[in-house]
Amino acid sequence: MSNELTWLEKFHAFRGKHFPERQLFLRSEGRVRFLTIGSYTQMGMASALAIALVWGGITSYAYLTQDKTIENKNRTISTMSAQYQALSNDFSALELEVERRAEQLEMRQKFLEELLDSPAGEAIEAMPALEETADDSDDGATDKVAPKTSALLDGSEGQATFIERLFGAGAAQAAVHSNIDRRKNLLFRLQDMAARQQALADKLKSEAETRLASIETILEPTKLGSDDLIAKLSAGSTAQGGPFVPDATFESVFNDNDGAVFGDLISSTLRLEMVTNALNSFPVGKPAEKYYLSSRFGRRVDPLKKTWADHPGLDLAGWPGTAIYATAPGKVVHAGWYGPYGNMVEIDHGNGFRTRYGHMRKVRVSKNDEVTLGQRVGDMGKTGRVTGTHLHYEIWFDGAVRDPMPYLKAANDVLEIQGRHEKASQQ
DSSP states (O other), X not given: OHHHHHHHHHHHHHHHHHSOOEEEEEEETTEEEEEXXXXXXXXXXXHHHHHHXXXXXXXXXXXXXXXXXXXXXXXXXXXXXXXXXXXXXXXXXXXXXXXXXXXXXXXXXHXXXXXHHSHHHHHSOOOOOOBOOOOOTTTTOOOOSOSBTTTSSSSTXXXXXXXXXXXXXXXXXXXXXXXXXXXXXXXXXXXXXXXXXXXXXXXXXXXXXXXXXXXXXXXXXXXXXXXXXXHHHHHTOOSOOOOXXXXXXXXXXXXXXXXHHHHHHHHHHHHHHHHHHHXXXXXXXXXXXXXXXXXXXXXXXXXXXXXXXXXXXXEEEOOTTOEEEOSSOEEEXXXXXXXXXXXXXXXXXXXXXXXXXXXXXEEOOOTTOEEOTTOEEEEEBOOSSOSSSEEEEEEEETTEXXXXXXXHHHHHHHXXXXXXXXXXXXX
């Protein structure tokens, strides 16, 4: 009880000191009134004021704090939006770059397929198509990067192009992979495709260069080179024209030099094509049905003057009337008497090649006739400056007479090249 009185006394002392009873004097119309405000009333009013102030402070603090929170949230949202927009722009730019690279690879693939189907490609030994071996088991995708070299872009897989399949597969994986994973996957697929194309282009270039080297070896005894054949082939191509359509250029895809092999491949295959075209005019047939060699090309003792002289051809002896054949297709530019040659036929085979057949008993073609390989052009005889029945056979290239013997020896190999090229052209 003493404690309660003590606290009560303290309360009354606090009340009496801070909230003593106060009186208000109110004067109105000469009359004075007294309004007494008790201590408890003052304490109630002070408590109400304090509560109002505290409530105002709390609400003001909450309002200010909420405003800052909203501001922070808005700032965070803005930052995230900017980051998302930057990421979206970055990925859009990446997709455009990937599409550009895919289009370049698609153009290269089309070039390789057309090359394999062309006469130049058929002239190169057939090579197995590259099979796709990459495994996409990490994302569950069943499509392949490059199913086959010849079927990648032909629409055989649901008529979808390479780019559509590439981005279609990427969209299906978007729910599983992050943007970084998808980016790596797209680039990996493109790099894998580029590596396969590089390998095929290297293979084709190597095969073309091997074929060119083989042709050079075959032609070596004739003292003809691929440069000689190409020069005459180009010189004879005067009747040309048409609209100018720039050829496709193979831009770099992943590095500055990854298009070089395609430029080298174009050069090699074009050179091979030109050489094989020129060799279509190479004399490969036998000049007479039956014969034996009676005099070689070059320096010899003249059969009539008995002194050393130059002999510009081969003398092939046989029975009178033996069939004489055109050794390559061409156009007859002379048919008839030609001085010491007697009855002579000269045929222009094109690309710098010409052949002459002299001393014939009978000429069976006329000037400007088109003849085929193995067509009979006359009969063996002994007209002109001769000592007996034989065929004087000459081969000319680029306006100069050549020794026919190396040509006869190389005929079978060149005929095989011609046959391969003709078969490829028909296909």
